[in-house]
Amino acid sequence: MNHAWRRWQRFAHRAAEIQSRVLLILLYFALVTPIALVIGFVKSRGASRTAMWHPVASPPESLDSAKKQF
Amino acid sequence: MNLLGISCYFHDSAAALVCDGLLTAAAEEERFSRIKHDFGFPDRAIRFCLDHRGLSGRDLDYVVFFEKPFVKFERILSTVVAAVPWSSGVFSQAMTAWLLDKLWIKNRIRERIGIPADRILFIPHHLSHAASAFFCSPFQRAAILTVDGVGEWTTTALGLGEGNSCRLTDELRFPHSLGLLYSAFTAFLGFEVNEGEYKVMGMAPYGTPCYVDKIWQVVHQASDGSFELDLDYFSFHYSTRHTYSQRFLSLFGAPRTPVTPFDNQYYADIAASIQRVTEELVLGLVNAVHAKTGSTALCMAGGVALNSVANGRILRETPIRQLYIQPSAGDGGAAAGAALYAARVLFDEPGRFTMDHAFWGEAHDGAAAVAAAASAGLPFVTYSDEESLVARAVELLVTGRVLGWSQGRFEWGPRALGNRSILADPRRADMKDIVNSKIKFREPYRPFAPSVPIGSIERYVDLPNAAEHLPARFMLLVAPVREDAQDVIPATTHVDGSARVQVVAPDTSPRYHRLITVFGEATGVPVLLNTSFNLRGEPIVNTPAEAVSTFQRCGMDALVLGETIVFKEGSHT
Numbered sequence: 143m144n145h146a147w148r149r150w151q152r153f154a155h156r157a158a159e160i161q162s163r164v165l166l167i168l169l170y171f172a173l174v175t176p177i178a179l180v181i182g183f184v185k186s187r188g189a190s191r192t193a194m195w196h197p198v199a200s201p202p203e204s205l206d207s208a209k210k211q212f
Numbered sequence: 213m214n215l216l217g218i219s220c221y222f223h224d225s226a227a228a229l230v231c232d233g234l235l236t237a238a239a240e241e242e243r244f245s246r247i248k249h250d251f252g253f254p255d256r257a258i259r260f261c262l263d264h265r266g267l268s269g270r271d272l273d274y275v276v277f278f279e280k281p282f283v284k285f286e287r288i289l290s291t292v293v294a295a296v297p298w299s300s301g302v303f304s305q306a307m308t309a310w311l312l313d314k315l316w317i318k319n320r321i322r323e324r325i326g327i328p329a330d331r332i333l334f335i336p337h338h339l340s341h342a343a344s345a346f347f348c349s350p351f352q353r354a355a356i357l358t359v360d361g362v363g364e365w366t367t368t369a370l371g372l373g374e375g376n377s378c379r380l381t382d383e384l385r386f387p388h389s390l391g392l393l394y395s396a397f398t399a400f401l402g403f404e405v406n407e408g409e410y411k412v413m414g415m416a417p418y419g420t421p422c423y424v425d426k427i428w429q430v431v432h433q434a435s436d437g438s439f440e441l442d443l444d445y446f447s448f449h450y451s452t453r454h455t456y457s458q459r460f461l462s463l464f465g466a467p468r469t470p471v472t473p474f475d476n477q478y479y480a481d482i483a484a485s486i487q488r489v490t491e492e493l494v495l496g497l498v499n500a501v502h503a504k505t506g507s508t509a510l511c512m513a514g515g516v517a518l519n520s521v522a523n524g525r526i527l528r529e530t531p532i533r534q535l536y537i538q539p540s541a542g543d544g545g546a547a548a549g550a551a552l553y554a555a556r557v558l559f560d561e562p563g564r565f566t567m568d569h570a571f572w573g574e575a576h577d578g579a580a581a582v583a584a585a586a587s588a589g590l591p592f593v594t595y596s597d598e599e600s601l602v603a604r605a606v607e608l609l610v611t612g613r614v615l616g617w618s619q620g621r622f623e624w625g626p627r628a629l630g631n632r633s634i635l636a637d638p639r640r641a642d643m644k645d646i647v648n649s650k651i652k653f654r655e656p657y658r659p660f661a662p663s664v665p666i667g668s669i670e671r672y673v674d675l676p677n678a679a680e681h682l683p684a685r686f687m688l689l690v691a692p693v694r695e696d697a698q699d700v701i702p703a704t705t706h707v708d709g710s711a712r713v714q715v716v717a718p719d720t721s722p723r724y725h726r727l728i729t730v731f732g733e734a735t736g737v738p739v740l741l742n743t744s745f746n747l748r749g750e751p752i753v754n755t756p757a758e759a760v761s762t763f764q765r766c767g768m769d770a771l772v773l774g775e776t777i778v779f780k781e782g783s784h785t
Contacts, residue, residue, distance in 0.1 A: 145556070147699055155543050162505060163304055165656060166303065166304040166307050166308070167300055167304060169307075170292075170299075170300045170303045170304070171297075174292060174293060174296060174303060175297060175731045177293055178293040178294070178296035181293060181294075181613075182294075184295075194436070194438050195370075195382040195383065195384065195433065195436065195438050196382065196383050196385060197381065197382060197383075197386070198366075198369065198371070198381055198382060198383050200381075202560070203557055203558070205333075205558055208276075208333040208334060208554065209330065209332070209333060209334070210280075210334065211280055211281050211282040211283075211317075211318065211334050212278055212282035212283050212286075
């Protein structure tokens with residue numbers, strides 16, 4: 143019984159991997175690609191590729207800001 | 213106040229415990245899991261840190277994570293969007309990793325450590341790096357430079373530390389990254405990214421930097437020290453498999469395969485060229501932070517700070533007079549930085565210390581050493597006094613034996629600094645090949661470091677005021693070996709006449725210092741060849757059992773575990 147259960151788990155894991163990959167690729171082309179096209183259109187006007195120094199946003203010097211994950 | 217710092221889910225997971233503002237324990241997860249560069253949640257390293265002080269998760273005031281995960285996630289999504297339609301692989305891989313693990317880090321910490329969610333803090337990645345350097349340094353005021361692959365968005369940052377303040381003021385952002393540039397060439401030269409960067413640095417002296425002009429086509433530096441990559445040559449921002457593009461290959465030719473002989477001159481020249489360009493970029497950044505802060509003291513962190521050749525040039529060629537880099541300057545070290553930032557900046561803890569040694573890991577007692585030797589069925593002798601132990605070890609070294617040397621707490625960071633080391637006589641020119649081929653099973657060109665007592669260092673290397681430079685204690689400075697010493701220690705003098713020297717101080721490494729001193733009394737040369745106690749592809753050993761196992765699987769002659777010397781079966785005890 144244990145052996146069969148382990149085999150089923152291996153199969154289910156692999157099937158789930160394939161399903162998730164298919165879903166993510168669908169999501170990529172259905173959602174990410176249109177967003178990218180819109181952003182690309184907006185950004186193409188006046189976009190800059192230079193990598194000069196940027197000022198650093200204020201660091202979390204308060205406990206509240208350090209509790210945030212963003 | 214007890215603060216636990218954590219870094220994980222990229223590479224080199226680690227945990228570090230800070231109590232009342234002082235670091236008390238720190239370790240990378242790989243030393244416990246035995247998976248090199250383990251990036252998983254550092255359960256075992258956390259357990260070690262807590263056990264070291266007899267604490268449980270409930271005794272912690274805060275757990276501090278080394279980056280802001282949502283900002284990093286935003287960077288990955290933005291990069292995917294910007295690289296449509298070539299980024300489907302990155303999207304799929306990143307979503308799987310983030311949706312399964314990384315987005316739930318707060319829950320994971322809460323569940324694994326047993327701490328309430330409101331006691332979990334998040335410090336930006338490069339600020340964690342900066343704090344790991346400045347708050348461990350001896351300086352009251354210092355310029356700060358952090359350089360690595362990428363954190364959230366930041367790849368390089370400049371700032372200033374003063375008292376209990378640690379601020380970053382300017383940054384360069386992804387994808388313009390010196391770490392990723394070096395990694396692209398690491399991959400091109402046939403080495404594993406995040407693992408083979410040292411190999412590129414070791415390979416560079418075999419070549420001449422005749423391709424720097426080509427490399428300056430793919431990266432440009434401005435007069436203010438900032439730089440940008442020409443993204444047409446790279447694919448790390450949209451590919452899961454390649455870091456460089458077809459255009460890169462058109463410029464540099466076919467990549468080296470792992471089986472290409474190391475002495476292929478073209479690839480050695482490429483290694484020399486990327487190393488030279490990296491040094492120039494670092495010097496530009498150092499000059500920029502000096503100009504901005506006016507400080508001649510500098511704290512550096514991030515993976516690029518482990519480039520010991522560039523570090524040596526900072527002291528020789530810039531206005532910087534005092535340099536500090538802590539031994540775990542890469543991502544693992546950011547665990548300590550996150551906790552120290554919380555202690556000093558958020559809670560204004562008064563405790564201040566200088567990290568002048570790297571021995572923050574786990575220690576094992578003499579009984580464990582004896583048990584490991586006995587269970588392996590190997591002959592061993594336990595010495596009751598240190599003088600006899602050291603005398604016997606020196607006798608073995610002088611007669612050309614290669615020793616494993618495991619003492620006290622293991623080192624924090626990637627270098628073995630005399631507590632988990634393989635040691636040999638550096639006077640023998642053939643010792644480099646013996647240790648590389650029969651002991652470490654690694655590439656023949658890889659150099660070894662000389663360990664030298666603090667009082668003898670200037671006899672061997674050209675490093676003025678060496679005793680003052682703490683990075684030299686952590687093998688983080690490469691310096692020229694004096695011309696008259698190159699034939700004296702040929703096994704630790706690299707092909708270009710340089711050495712990645714380790715200065716050994718008696719107060720922080722008393723037994724190791726004594727060993728080298730007695731070796732010097734016996735031979736007239738107080739220097740030992742020191743390399744990490746591991747085999748190719750394995751993490752450095754932690755326990756006596758791991759040391760014995762490694763000892764049995766290679767050509768090492770004897771193993772010193774605390775006060776016990778273990779021999780191979782059939783050899784003289």
